[in-house]
Amino acid sequence: MSPLFRLRPGGRHGVSSRETRDPIGFAVAAVNRLAQSDLIDRIGLRKQAEQAVYSTTRNGFRVATAAGRTFARAGRNAPGARPASAGSSGVFDLTPTEDEAMLVAVVHELATELLRPVASAADEACTAPAEVLAAAQEVGLPGLGVPAALGGIMEERSAMAGTLVAEALAKGDMGLAVATLAPGAVATAIGLWGTEAQQQTYLPAFTGDDVPVAALTIAEPTILFDPFSLATTARREGGGFVLDGVKSAVVRGADAELFVVAARLDGTPALFLVEAGADGLEVEADPSMGVRAAGLARLHLSGVRVGAEALLGDTEGIAYRECVRLSRLAWCALAVGTGQAVLDYVKDYVNGREAFGEPISHRQSVAFMVADMAIEVRAMRLLTWKAASRATRGQDHAREVALARQLCTEKGMRIGLDGVQLLGGHGFVKEHPVERWYRDLRAVGVMEGAVLV
Incomplete structure (x- = not known):
């Protein structure tokens, strides 16, 4: 990345210094990357996209999850990093900064010119078009939560940027917005709570040209589901953990290569990193009333064994x-x-x-x-x-x-x-x-x- 686009700590909402680069300065980089990419010409991003008919809904049979990539255990030599929180002057001001406005502008164009024209077909097919997913990757959406020290483009906490991006994408279509934001959710979780080894192992993949399909799975198919009373369990065994349960509303579950799974450990909810292809991991279609373009699925975990290093965050909840x-x-x-x-x-x-x-x-x-x-x-x-x-x-x-x-x-x-x-x-x-x-x-x-x- 050019030094012009490297982020520097600066004002946020309530801070509002215009003399230093706002932590959402990556908006400029996103615009630059989008403008230079041949994807614009390939999919006609600046003119009305043509509607297409996509593959029919996946069948309801349970199948083993696809064998995903092998994440580099050696990772990078750079140490792990946590995104720093932005400062505050105490001024109540929610006006988006100039850089945030630029980010919203490019994402809004993406939503208007690409997502909305194909939304109806994607809703019917229960899948997100490849062009939409590729465009989101070109803009850099999966890397919003990756610290700059690990190849990302942010140095400060970016919850506000993520909120603005989600809002802008949803104006095109909520289902497609969820499909494009799902990998970034996993990257953000690892950036916030991952150990140095976890960050070095997984985060580089989210900053490259081939971003893995990933899903954050909390929901379960139970009546009046309470996220703090999970039926999915994790028990300690042999220096690692064994996971059992069913997760629902898994975004693009049939194609996912990495899952963040919520399970109850010693009576307390916890998060675990589970790679696709693990023994005992199966997925089936779970089409819903809404957000159908996200390709929702159910994830069945039957005695899935993961190592001690799979625990994401703490055991206190x-x-x-x-x-x-x-x-x-x-x-x-x-x-x-x-x-x-x-x-x-x-x-x-x-x-x-x-x-x-x-x-x-x-x-x-x-x-x-x-x-x-x-x-x-x-x-x-x-x-x-x-x-x-x-x-x-x-x-x-x-x-x-x-x-x-x-x-x-x-x-x-x-x-x-x-x-x-x-x-x-x-x-x-x-x-x-x-x-x-x-x-x-x-x-x-x-x-x-x-x-x-």
Whole structure:
């Protein structure tokens, strides 16, 4: 990377120094990489992408996970690293910095020009197109959470950047956003809680040209699932661990090469790194009501043996609790982006649809409903950004994440429902994307894991 794009510690939200490079200066690098890549010409990123029909839904048979790559155990010679928290001057300011705005601009273009045109076909096929995944890799999304010392492009905590990226991608399609962000969730988890050996072994793969398919798996197929009461277990045996259980909503599970698996160890939730191809590891399709383009699957663990070095983080549940919070924060960002997409689409529709000689937006019942949607989207965004800003600065953000999740769960579903209602009969058919966005928004309150900021 050119020195022009190397990050330097600088202002964040509440810090706001414009004289030093913001930790999200990698936005410039992302724009540069995207502009120089032949991927733009290959997939027509700057013009409307053509819709394509993708492979049919995977069958429901359980099969062994694909034998993944062999991760270099020797790793790099560079020592492990933790991303430092940004400082704070105490000023309450959630305005994105110039570099963050640049990052959002390039990701928004990606979402608008590439994700949205293929979203319907991807939803039907339950898989993300290769072009979308390649474009996300070209922009550098998998490396958002990798420390610069290990080949990444960040030196400070980037929860705010991840939140902005997730929101922008979800305006294109939530399912495709989840599919593109899933590998970065694993890289972020290893960057935050991994040992030096784990970072040296796995993180270099997320900064190269061939990023592994990876999934953060917390959810389980149980009624009223509680992430702090896991049915999946890990027991100590022979200097390592043996994992048993079933995980659901595993993003691109059929193709994944690396999993971060949540399991109960000695009564306390913990995280484990499990490579694909391990004995006792099987995967089956698990298509859902929403976020179908993420290619969700179930992961069956039957006596899966991993070494002691597979434990990610601590055994007291500290890293696990933080993982759950940051995952919920990411889902809030996805809800904000999808909610904004619904609002933008509905505004154009009610202004263009006429009844009795005038636009239906002239009806107070319609106008008030759209106004309520706009208010709710702004409220969701404010709470989500505030939680992300506190996480970026290393401050306690448990309360803010809980508030954001409650609001995004309740209002997100309401926005989707109102969007369908305002389109009338058109809201019920697949000719318009609002019915898909409604299905996606219902996932916010039930999904755990999969994405991380």
